[in-house]
Amino acid sequence: MLGPLEREVLSCMNEIRQGTVRDVYKHMRKEKNIAYTTVSTTLERLYEKDYLARGEDTGRGGTRYVYTLKNVKPKIAKMFVDEFMSMFGKTGVSALHDEISKYE
Structure with missing residues (x-):
């Protein structure tokens, strides 16, 4: 069972297809006042529930996860x-x- 926020994040991922926590956060902030940490936690939960795939990207500032909608x-x-x-x-x-x- 998915909660309302998880559904919103999945909808966002359906639009952008792939992105980091920051990418999803920026996209969602256009329509909703939401905390970066909330987006991060929700993406992690969706990954654990097998709705998202996750890879690593190393860039300036270190390693970050890149999420993709399954x-x-x-x-x-x-x-x-x-x-x-x-x-x-x-x-x-x-x-x-x-x-x-x-x-x-």
């Missing part, structure tokens, strides 16, 4: 299905099926 669509789809099922059960599945079949 192919997480199947994982996120499963998460949504699990949440949907816990909220609506089989009745919801039937209603969803009826709505989806309208698009076929």
Whole structure:
């Protein structure tokens, strides 16, 4: 299960595709007042949950991590299905099926 901030960071990573903590922080600061350390911690958690890949880049000032979004669509789809099922059960599945079949 992902929290709201983790979802925002994943959305940001989907837009920039690859970046350091600073890159993500700068991108998110355009729309939200957020601390650098919060972004750093959230990226670390998403890496641990296997939503992001991480490499190292050595430059001026030392080594830093560069994060890349993994192919997480199947994982996120499963998460949504699990949440949907816990909220609506089989009745919801039937209603969803009826709505989806309208698009076929």
